[in-house]
Amino acid sequence: MIPAEPNFHPIPGGLVPCPVGPDSLRGIKRQQTNPSRWDGPDWQQFVAAARERDINVRETTTACGVFATDAGGTAYGLPHGVVIAQSAGQISKLLKVAQEYRVPVTVRGGGLTTEGESVAFGGVLLDMTGMSQVLNVDPDGLTVRTQAGIFWHALAEELRRHDLDYLSAPLNLTSSVGGTLGVGGIDVNSPRLGCSADQAMALQVVTPTGEIVECSDTQNIELFQRVILGYGQFGVITEATLRIRRYTPLRMHYFYYGSLCTAVEDLQMLDRNDASDYSGILTIMDRAVNLLVAFDSVERETEFHKTWQSKLRGHGELAFGLRTLARYAVRPWKYAEAWYLLQRKRELFPEFRRSEYMRDSLMHDRTVVFSRAVWKFWGSRQMVIPDLATSSDKFVEAVERGNAVCRKYFAHYTLYCVGIKVRLEHRPHYEMSCIPPDAEGWAYGCEFEPVMDDGIYSRDTLQSFKNEIYDIGVDLGGSYYRFGGMMKGYIRRIFGDALVDRHLEMKRAADPAMILNRDVIF
Amino acid sequence: MRNVDVVIVGASLSAAAAAKRLIDAGLETIVLERKELPRHKICSGILSPRGHRFLLENFGPLPREALHEPTSCQGVTFHFPSMVSMSMDFFGGATPHLHRKYSDQWAIQRSGAEIHDQTAFVDLQDNGDHVIVRTRKNGEPTEYRARYVIGADGPSSLVTRAIYPQYPKSIPWFFVGQKFHDIVECPLDPQYFHFWFHPGLGHYTWSHARDGRQIVGVGFKRGDNFAQKHHSVVKYLAAKHDVTLQPATDDEGCGENFGPSLVNRYVFGKGNVLITGQAAGFLNMIGEGMSCALHSGAISGEAVVEARLRNRPVQEMYRKMIASEVRRTSDQWNPLKIAFDRPHEADFPAALMALGWRDRAKVLRDMWRFVVLYKEFNWGRHIVSSALQRPLLGGYSMRRWL
Numbered sequence: 001m002i003p004a005e006p007n008f009h010p011i012p013g014g015l016v017p018c019p020v021g022p023d024s025l026r027g028i029k030r031q032q033t034n035p036s037r038w039d040g041p042d043w044q045q046f047v048a049a050a051r052e053r054d055i056n057v058r059e060t061t062t063a064c065g066v067f068a069t070d071a072g073g074t075a076y077g078l079p080h081g082v083v084i085a086q087s088a089g090q091i092s093k094l095l096k097v098a099q100e101y102r103v104p105v106t107v108r109g110g111g112l113t114t115e116g117e118s119v120a121f122g123g124v125l126l127d128m129t130g131m132s133q134v135l136n137v138d139p140d141g142l143t144v145r146t147q148a149g150i151f152w153h154a155l156a157e158e159l160r161r162h163d164l165d166y167l168s169a170p171l172n173l174t175s176s177v178g179g180t181l182g183v184g185g186i187d188v189n190s191p192r193l194g195c196s197a198d199q200a201m202a203l204q205v206v207t208p209t210g211e212i213v214e215c216s217d218t219q220n221i222e223l224f225q226r227v228i229l230g231y232g233q234f235g236v237i238t239e240a241t242l243r244i245r246r247y248t249p250l251r252m253h254y255f256y257y258g259s260l261c262t263a264v265e266d267l268q269m270l271d272r273n274d275a276s277d278y279s280g281i282l283t284i285m286d287r288a289v290n291l292l293v294a295f296d297s298v299e300r301e302t303e304f305h306k307t308w309q310s311k312l313r314g315h316g317e318l319a320f321g322l323r324t325l326a327r328y329a330v331r332p333w334k335y336a337e338a339w340y341l342l343q344r345k346r347e348l349f350p351e352f353r354r355s356e357y358m359r360d361s362l363m364h365d366r367t368v369v370f371s372r373a374v375w376k377f378w379g380s381r382q383m384v385i386p387d388l389a390t391s392s393d394k395f396v397e398a399v400e401r402g403n404a405v406c407r408k409y410f411a412h413y414t415l416y417c418v419g420i421k422v423r424l425e426h427r428p429h430y431e432m433s434c435i436p437p438d439a440e441g442w443a444y445g446c447e448f449e450p451v452m453d454d455g456i457y458s459r460d461t462l463q464s465f466k467n468e469i470y471d472i473g474v475d476l477g478g479s480y481y482r483f484g485g486m487m488k489g490y491i492r493r494i495f496g497d498a499l500v501d502r503h504l505e506m507k508r509a510a511d512p513a514m515i516l517n518r519d520v521i522f
Numbered sequence: 523m524r525n526v527d528v529v530i531v532g533a534s535l536s537a538a539a540a541a542k543r544l545i546d547a548g549l550e551t552i553v554l555e556r557k558e559l560p561r562h563k564i565c566s567g568i569l570s571p572r573g574h575r576f577l578l579e580n581f582g583p584l585p586r587e588a589l590h591e592p593t594s595c596q597g598v599t600f601h602f603p604s605m606v607s608m609s610m611d612f613f614g615g616a617t618p619h620l621h622r623k624y625s626d627q628w629a630i631q632r633s634g635a636e637i638h639d640q641t642a643f644v645d646l647q648d649n650g651d652h653v654i655v656r657t658r659k660n661g662e663p664t665e666y667r668a669r670y671v672i673g674a675d676g677p678s679s680l681v682t683r684a685i686y687p688q689y690p691k692s693i694p695w696f697f698v699g700q701k702f703h704d705i706v707e708c709p710l711d712p713q714y715f716h717f718w719f720h721p722g723l724g725h726y727t728w729s730h731a732r733d734g735r736q737i738v739g740v741g742f743k744r745g746d747n748f749a750q751k752h753h754s755v756v757k758y759l760a761a762k763h764d765v766t767l768q769p770a771t772d773d774e775g776c777g778e779n780f781g782p783s784l785v786n787r788y789v790f791g792k793g794n795v796l797i798t799g800q801a802a803g804f805l806n807m808i809g810e811g812m813s814c815a816l817h818s819g820a821i822s823g824e825a826v827v828e829a830r831l832r833n834r835p836v837q838e839m840y841r842k843m844i845a846s847e848v849r850r851t852s853d854q855w856n857p858l859k860i861a862f863d864r865p866h867e868a869d870f871p872a873a874l875m876a877l878g879w880r881d882r883a884k885v886l887r888d889m890w891r892f893v894v895l896y897k898e899f900n901w902g903r904h905i906v907s908s909a910l911q912r913p914l915l916g917g918y919s920m921r922r923w924l
Contacts, residue, residue, distance in 0.1 A: 032583070036581075076547040
């Protein structure tokens with residue numbers, strides 16, 4: 001007979017494995033993804049020790065409250081104190097003290113994470129925006145050395161003074177260089193150049209135990225491989241040397257589709273044949289799908305017109321408008337959707353053709369154009385953008401299933417799809433990253449973004465929406481750009497225990513007190 | 523007088539969820555509990571998979587102490603007077619059988635909130651920019667000053683009574699009672715929660731295994747005789763299901779508010795006072811209130827955080843954010859959703875279709891006879907109206923909420 005009242009023992013913080021049936025919550029690893037706040041037993045001693053080493057730890061509610069959430073707005077946390085990064089030496093001292101007192105350190109650049117990865121649930125928040133200087137531009141060697149807290153738009157501004165440009169950066173330019181290198185970053189030229197993290201040639205990294213190390217593909221190779229696309233687990237990137245290029249304005253072309261599947265197939269056809277310098281898909285719902293194609297030179301543009309344009313199944317703006325009109329004319333119950341498309345077109349299209357960016361039919365500062373549009377039309381107070389990354393052959397299914405989830409949850413939404421060139425020489429960087437392990441040639445990513453306007457949604461609604469998108473990735477054996485934070489439970493479902501445990505062992509060796517960006521993926 | 527950001531009344535699962543959100547966002551939060559923790563709580567303890575997932579993601583894996591034996595439940599079995607039985611597994615897999623005495627204490631501790639137990643809520647006064655909460659601790663009057671108050675104190679909520687004194691009189695009340703029996707013989711599968719759609723047995727009749735004993739429970743309109751109702755169920759189980767039980771060794775019961783989720787008559791508070799969990803009227807169709815208590819509790823905490831960040835009235839935030847949980851819960855009671863969608867966490871339509879057509883007809887006839895039992899509450903107009911609102915408005919009207 002089992003006693004009706006089991007003996008009560010002090011609860012040891014839920015560390016005992018959950019004894020609910022072994023098939024409990026099928027497919028879901030039993031893991032706390034919304035972490036408990038660190039209770040800070042040694043906080044005061046830590047602060048005193050840090051101040052002895054000239055580290056300014058700001059503890060006021062105002063200083064900490066600024067960092068209560070990230071761009072995703074679904075995870076909330078508050079650090080005990082904030083340190084603004086000033087130098088690699090200062091960060092080194094901070095991490096050494098943090099190791100000694102076992103105080104968690106959460107590193108934050110632009111705070112553009114969407115699952116709480118850059119939210120501190122207690123401990124120290126290290127604000128990297130204090131290190132945002134461009135250190136050296138080499139116009140001949142086409143490289144730039146920059147501090148890692150710099151935002152991409154500030155880097156672009158500096159490079160333009162030398163008639164130079166970076167190779168590839170996220171459309172959202174208020175992300176930091178260091179944060180982007182840690183997770184991936186995609187651009188409309190990623191089908192040719194790979195993800196933004198592929199542009200890094202060398203890094204200065206402060207390891208979790210406080211050593212300042214220079215690493216690259218030839219120096220401290222293993223650290224370089226782990227830090228690139230490493231979710232900030234193996235060190236704080238303080239400086240980066242990036243490949244850059246000569247600045248060129250863009251020759252833009254838009255093709256319009258009524259079908260996601262056709263547009264994606266055409267996008268993949270262009271990428272396979274290296275038919276354009278830039279390509280991507282931006283949509284208004286799934287009814288107005290825009291395939292964007294662009295070129296750096298007249299020669300490439302001419303070659304496209306001659307060989308590839310006729311193979312595309314998309315239409316020009318007028319032809320697509322007439323077809324859409326015909327479609328809705330016989331579907332009066334969908335007039336509200338048609339009206340929304342029309343309104344959106346009226347607001348959105350002029351933004352891509354503003355006179356300050358379009359000169360002689362060339363688009364200048366493409367990233368500013370797109371980044372501005374992202375904040376104005378896609379972003380809202382919360383950036384809720386779950387994504388999927390798959391190999392080429394699974395991509396159409398991923399997009400269509402994700403699209404169905406968007407329709408289920410939201411009246412209006414948009415999709416952004418782009419290819420990512422898989423660089424064979426960077427395979428070691430890609431292990432346990434956003435690049436799916438089965439991707440050959442190109443990986444493809446799709447971001448699903450609800451247009452929330454002024455709507456207020458509970459975090460539960462948004463999290464349920466995101467989970468349904470992420471579950472598609474598990475089903476298809478894909479990956480995600482935004483691993484970590486509240487979706488850290490997915491990392492074991494995607495990559496399996498063996499690989500994750502191997503990385504966890506490496507992490508334990510590199511970060512004995514497990515203080516750096518804890519609760520992000522482990 | 524303690525001056526804090528938020529006072530939460532009650533130390534249940536909804537309180538823990540609310541506290542978790544508030545503490546994460548750095549708000550000073552005190553949880554008031556009338557009894558000494560860990561405290562006994564009358565409950566089946568069968569949590570839905572959605573609630574299990576919430577617990578895991580927010581509080582971590584459950585310690586063994588927080589579970590009864592059997593530790594998990596595979597699904598539900600419906601029994602009908604025509605002797606047709608339908609077993610349905612939960613979509614998400616087995617789900618925990620919570621020992622509420624310890625699971626609630628575990629969750630509230632994990633939330634990180636400061637807990638003041640043996641502190642009974644007495645009254646409150648909303649002064650616009652703050653709320654004064656009056657309590658009694660060990661018989662001595664005490665006061666708290668808070669920016670916001672969250673009432674998470676269950677169906678017979680004293681916080682609700684403090685702001686809407688007439689509310690308890692405006693809804694029908696039920697009594698649910700359960701007795702614990704040592705088992706002589708019980709062929710009912712211990713891995714399932716058993717429920718009877720039998721108008722002759724009562725409004726809500728169930729049985730399941732716990733810690734080597736069998737629980738026999740019955741729900742009925744307040745005022746009926748518990749012992750009599752329970753006796754007829756035990757007799758029925760013996761006659762129809764070959765269940766032989768020893769006389770009951772323990773019993774317990776409490777008042778329940780079954781109606782608000784069915785007729786969209788939730789109560790969410792006013793001014794700086796939010797009501798959440800079962801106090802607000804959240805209850806899933808099989809009488810499981812824990813999962814919606816966890817989610818609505820979390821939303822009440824989120825609403826406070828959002829209200830501060832956006833500098834907007836907390837009621838505005840809460841009502842907009844809680845709409846999703848209202849949809850999810852009221853969908854479970856919505857006849858159109860039940861017929862054409864899958865609002866529950868087990869597949870009733872599939873289990874029904876797995877029966878022969880003759881049994882299907884019997885089940886539908888028995889269910890109708892069971893539903894007719896509720897005729898006296900005059901909910902029909904509201905049920906039809908809510909069912910139609912859902913496809914037409916995409917949700918349920920906020921105008922019926924208090």
